[in-house]
Amino acid sequence: MRDITLKPSTLRSARATGFVSLPPDTVALVRARGVTKGDVAEAARLSGLMAIKRTPDLLPHCHPLAVLDADLDVNTEDGGIRIEARVRTIASTGVEMEALTAVSVAALTVYDMLKPHAPPEALAIGEIRLLEKRGGKTQYRRQLQGMRAAVIVLSDSVASGRKPDTAGASVRDALADAGFEIAGYEVLADDADALRDCLQGYLDAGTECVITVGGTGLGPRDLTVDTVAPMLTTPLPGFMEAARNFGQQRTPFAMLSRGVAGMIGSSFVATFPGSRRGAEETLAAVLPGLVHLLEVSRSLRPHEGGYA
Helix, strand or coil: CCCCCCCCCEEEEEEEEEEEECCHHHHHHHHCCCCCCCCHHHHHHHHHHHHHHHHHHHCCCCCCCCEEEEEEEEEEECCEEEEEEEEEEEECCCCHHHHHHHHHHHHHHHHHHHHHHCCHHHCEEEEEEEEEEECCHHHHHHHCCCCEEEEEEECHHHHCCCCCCCHHHHHHHHHHHHCCEEEEEEEECCCHHHHHHHHHHHHHCCCCEEEEECCCCCCCCCCHHHHHHHHCCEECHHHHHHHHHHHHCCCHHHHHCCCCEEEECCEEEEEECCCHHHHHHHHHHHHHHHHHHHHHHHHHCCCCCCCC
């Protein structure tokens, strides 16, 4: 199974559809409720709901999910029976396979109930496809179109070449994967003036998101938080509260991070920890809120005084 430990639990939904083709006389029989095995629509609906709950038992790579909302519509049309499934959950992965499985099993139920009333060549299951999927990276890429992000790494050892950067590069790549245009990637020594100047350059360029990586701990050279915090025009403490809570579920050391986040004018700025795992967990935790924040900021065109 794919590792989803870094994916936050968010609202996910999916809709899928399918069609069972029937000859005209069988359609008429269904409408007249003359099928010997009973109510076709209700049986198909119930079998689809049961299939949603059994999806991870049928598909080996599906994660078990707590499905919070599901329903099926089964409607008789002139050429057959149309099935549509809707599934919602709050989880770390999507529910498109649950929706598709529901449609598939419901269609098989229709086939089973009607096979005594029509020749095999007149029955066909088809048009099974996903209609809509919400939540996850697909939605982020759409919402972040045209948004720019920059990453500033603060580390004496990386800046001097004594060790490679992995945390900042990982954040940069993940931001690009989410849909951001990468406006820059800098590696600086732990120096307050250098950080302030570099950050200000991206702010002056109107970069929508700037992430610093490193310098959020308790060491004497960890100056990032002390440098960035006074620059925030609108602090948004909920972002780092969410990040620490997310990390706390994975390691007790997450509570040690002093990271801050907020708006500087119309740009979002956040300070991530310098470890690769900590930086990745922080981005995973804040990305859903960050996407929404930037989308709202774009539509409201906030003034230079802060996020409004």
